[in-house]
Amino acid sequence: MTAQTPIPIRPAFKAPEQVAFHRTELTVILSLYGRMVAAGEWRDYGISNLREVAVFSVFKRTAENPLYRIEKRPKLRNRQGLYAVIGMDGQVLKRGHDLKSVLRVLERKLIRDVK
Numbered sequence: 001m002t003a004q005t006p007i008p009i010r011p012a013f014k015a016p017e018q019v020a021f022h023r024t025e026l027t028v029i030l031s032l033y034g035r036m037v038a039a040g041e042w043r044d045y046g047i048s049n050l051r052e053v054a055v056f057s058v059f060k061r062t063a064e065n066p067l068y069r070i071e072k073r074p075k076l077r078n079r080q081g082l083y084a085v086i087g088m089d090g091q092v093l094k095r096g097h098d099l100k101s102v103l104r105v106l107e108r109k110l111i112r113d114v115k
Helices: 023-038 099-110
Strands: 044-049 054-059 068-072 083-087 092-096
Touching: 023 054, 023 099, 068 099, 083 099, 092 099
Parallel strands: none
Antiparallel strands: 044 054, 054 068, 068 083, 083 092
């Protein structure tokens, strides 16, 4: 009896993972979104779950470019921070590890002078 070398089994095809917002993250984001809609600042949103980033885009009107993008990038978890708020022009307004503290940059837009 001769021993045969085992044939390596190839792992099954693994679909690329997508980054997505968790339910608790969406609760925080949609809470801010609801307040901004009530204030008349925002009207529409879109969510994209991509391979390296999850994006929550905020629009003033549906057919425009987004006013703000709230991004979640897990690869930046140990560096600049997992979350970022990016303006219409592509400028990073705030970046950090805590979603609520990052979104405070947008909550300032709700505060207006009362005359």
